Amino acid sequence: MSLFRIQSSVQEVAEAIAAVLNVDVTIIDEDMYRVAATGKYKDSIGKRLPNSCSFEVVAKTKKPEIIDKPNVSKQCISCSLKGNCAEMATLGYPILNKKKLLGVIGLIAFNNEQKEKIQEKRECLLVFLSKLGDLLAGNVNYNETIRDITIQNEETRMIIDGLDKGIICTDKDGKIKFVNSKIEKYLEIDKEKLINNNIDNILPHLREDQKETLSIEKKIRIGNKKKSFIIRNIPVVLEGNKVSSILEVHKTFDMVRSAYKLIEGERRIAFKDIIGNSPKILEVKSIASNIASSESTILLRGESGTGKELFARAIHYESDRKKAPFIAINCASIPDNLLESELFGYEGGSFTGAKKEGQMGKFELANGGTLFLDEIGDLPIHLQPKLLRALQEQAFMRVGGKELININFRLIAATNRNLEEMVSNGEFREDLYYRLNVIPINIPPLRERQGDIDLLSQNLLRKNCIKLEKEEKFYSRELEEAFHRYPWPGNIRELENTVEYLVNIVKEKEIPFSALPLNIKDYLYSLNSGDWIDKKTLKEFMDDYEKRILENYLKEYGSTTKDKEIIAELLDINLSTLYRKLTKYNLQ
Numbered sequence: 382m383s384l385f386r387i388q389s390s391v392q393e394v395a396e397a398i399a400a401v402l403n404v405d406v407t408i409i410d411e412d413m414y415r416v417a418a419t420g421k422y423k424d425s426i427g428k429r430l431p432n433s434c435s436f437e438v439v440a441k442t443k444k445p446e447i448i449d450k451p452n453v454s455k456q457c458i459s460c461s462l463k464g465n466c467a468e469m470a471t472l473g474y475p476i477l478n479k480k481k482l483l484g485v486i487g488l489i490a491f492n493n494e495q496k497e498k499i500q501e502k503r504e505c506l507l508v509f510l511s512k513l514g515d516l517l518a519g520n521v522n523y524n525e526t527i528r529d530i531t532i533q534n535e536e537t538r539m540i541i542d543g544l545d546k547g548i549i550c551t552d553k554d555g556k557i558k559f560v561n562s563k564i565e566k567y568l569e570i571d572k573e574k575l576i577n578n579n580i581d582n583i584l585p586h587l588r589e590d591q592k593e594t595l596s597i598e599k600k601i602r603i604g605n606k607k608k609s610f611i612i613r614n615i616p617v618v619l620e621g622n623k624v625s626s627i628l629e630v631h632k633t634f635d636m637v638r639s640a641y642k643l644i645e646g647e648r649r650i651a652f653k654d655i656i657g658n659s660p661k662i663l664e665v666k667s668i669a670s671n672i673a674s675s676e677s678t679i680l681l682r683g684e685s686g687t688g689k690e691l692f693a694r695a696i697h698y699e700s701d702r703k704k705a706p707f708i709a710i711n712c713a714s715i716p717d718n719l720l721e722s723e724l725f726g727y728e729g730g731s732f733t734g735a736k737k738e739g740q741m742g743k744f745e746l747a748n749g750g751t752l753f754l755d756e757i758g759d760l761p762i763h764l765q766p767k768l769l770r771a772l773q774e775q776a777f778m779r780v781g782g783k784e785l786i787n788i789n790f791r792l793i794a795a796t797n798r799n800l801e802e803m804v805s806n807g808e809f810r811e812d813l814y815y816r817l818n819v820i821p822i823n824i825p826p827l828r829e830r831q832g833d834i835d836l837l838s839q840n841l842l843r844k845n846c847i848k849l850e851k852e853e854k855f856y857s858r859e860l861e862e863a864f865h866r867y868p869w870p871g872n873i874r875e876l877e878n879t880v881e882y883l884v885n886i887v888k889e890k891e892i893p894f895s896a897l898p899l900n901i902k903d904y905l906y907s908l909n910s911g912d913w914i915d916k917k918t919l920k921e922f923m924d925d926y927e928k929r930i931l932e933n934y935l936k937e938y939g940s941t942t943k944d945k946e947i948i949a950e951l952l953d954i955n956l957s958t959l960y961r962k963l964t965k966y967n968l969q
């Protein structure tokens with residue numbers, strides 16, 4: 382087969398030999414097919430030789446063979462042409478490539494003159510044919526190397542074409558040598574116009590001289606729009622000199638999505654994950670799932686820990702935006718002076734401490750998806766007009782930026798503050814209030830959803846036993862009663878923490894009332910409401926007393942490290958004992 386790949390060169394070699402020696406020449410491959418031939422056999426190129434012909438013996442033994450009495454010689458015994466062969470003498474020489482047979486060169490005499498030549502010049506001919514065999518083997522090797530490289534190139538091209546990023550390869554002077562199809566699509570320019578063009582004409586100011594990998598964000602005008610890309614410039618350095626560059630071009634939007642998927646992947650919430658079947662929570666779930674696919678702004682209201690963020694996530698993941706990011710930011714947890722750049726991003730060098738290359742804000746990150754602004758009541762008044770504009774125009778400017786950035790996001794805001802009162806006190810802009818309050822959803826506190834307490838507490842108990850690798854536990858009757866009587870000011874978050882605490886500290890299967898954190902027990906004792914509760918033990922009375930003493934000292938002397946040193950000295954206990962007790966009573 383390999384000789385057929387270079388058939389035209391093989392034919393040239395056959396003709397050259399025939400011209401020099403004035404004999405007929407046939408060259409066959411390892412399967413006994415005639416690859417090239419001169420004279421009588423020219424018409425049989427491509428056909429198989431007669432079965433058991435003498436050249437088959439050469440192929441088998443990989444040794445040269447001269448036959449000067451065809452039809453009668455022992456090598457011709459089993460030839461299918463025996464008795465009818467017109468050949469008067471043959472010389473077969475194996476073509477070997479690293480001991481592997483590629484074929485046979487055969488010289489054939491049809492008259493006495495040719496026969497004598499083969500017989501007389503036998504030694505010379507063997508040397509000559511060995512050189513020509515090497516030449517043909519070299520040609521086959523070369524051809525196979527070229528073929529391997531072509532296949533490899535094609536495979537590499539297909540891999541690079543299949544990447545979900547654009548690739549440009551330039552030489553050391555910035556001339557474009559290669560681009561993949563993604564680049565044509567991103568830049569909306571044909572490959573032909575890119576190849577041999579200089580990169581500076583396509584993506585200017587990339588610091589072509591750099592020798593280490595650099596990433597930059599770049600806005601490029603494509604048609605009448607500016608699009609944002611993140612470009613990684615990777616120099617290819619050989620023996621200390623840059624020989625070419627590979628540019629990886631990502632759509633900023635795609636990068637943000639992939640980063641988001643990495644971080645956010647496991648925090649998907651569906652309405653079915655929101656535990657509760659009290660009529661109040663069922664109603665809220667039904668409203669929320671009905672409006673999940675709408676584009677309108679939602680304002681979630683409810684006390685801290687009632688599940689506002691959980692609802693926001695469920696709305697996002699049940700909306701058409703579910704494949705795009707859900708970006709949450711708590712307006713109360715970021716200092717006023719940083720909030721604007723966190724929300725809207727900034728351009729490089731716009732303030733002291735800013736990154737040179739600038740940074741995206743939450744609005745840009747949420748592009749295509751949902752932005753969840755928690756504690757919206759804490760959004761400083763000076764940022765409120767900017768949020769209002771971004772909401773109305775779906776566009777904004779980065780801090781220090783001059784260009785409007787268009788985005789597409791849905792806003793879900795949440796608060797536990799009385800926004801109406803804030804509006805009338807001038808602390809919250811009325812126009813923004815109305816813009817946010819398009820679909821208000823109130824999430825009831827846990828104390829108003831008594832029916833959900835058992836469901837939630839049982840579910841949390843199971844989850845925590847598994848998480849903390851504890852054997853299965855159950856609540857005592859008093860503890861279940863306590864869960865219902867306690868008003869849960871911290872709502873489900875407080876219930877979650879309480880159950881985790883109980884599973885951590887109780888070794889027995891049954892969790893008793895006495896294991897509850899002191900503040901909850903104190904509250905329930907203070908209710909003084911009947912005999913459902915376990916009686917306080919002496920230890921609990923003593924703990925209460927100790928706690929009250931410590932509270933009074935902290936009130937009187939303060940709670941800095943220095944103050945605590947003074948308190949420990951006055952009470953004549955070690956500082957470490959004081960810290961232990963403060964932790965025990967939740968007074969740190």
Ligand SMILES: Nc1ncnc2c1ncn2[C@@H]1O[C@H](COP(=O)(O)OP(=O)(O)OP(=O)(O)O)[C@@H](O)[C@H]1O
Pocket residue numbers: 654655656657683684685686687688689690691692755795797873874877
């Ligand atoms: N119905 C519920 N089922 C299961 N877990 C819940 C439920 N509601 C809330 N949680 C859990 O309670 C915790 C607090 O919920 P979340 O953060 O959504 O409350 P929030 O109202 O946004 O609180 P904050 O106002 O303090 O930000 C979370 O760990 C959440 O998973």
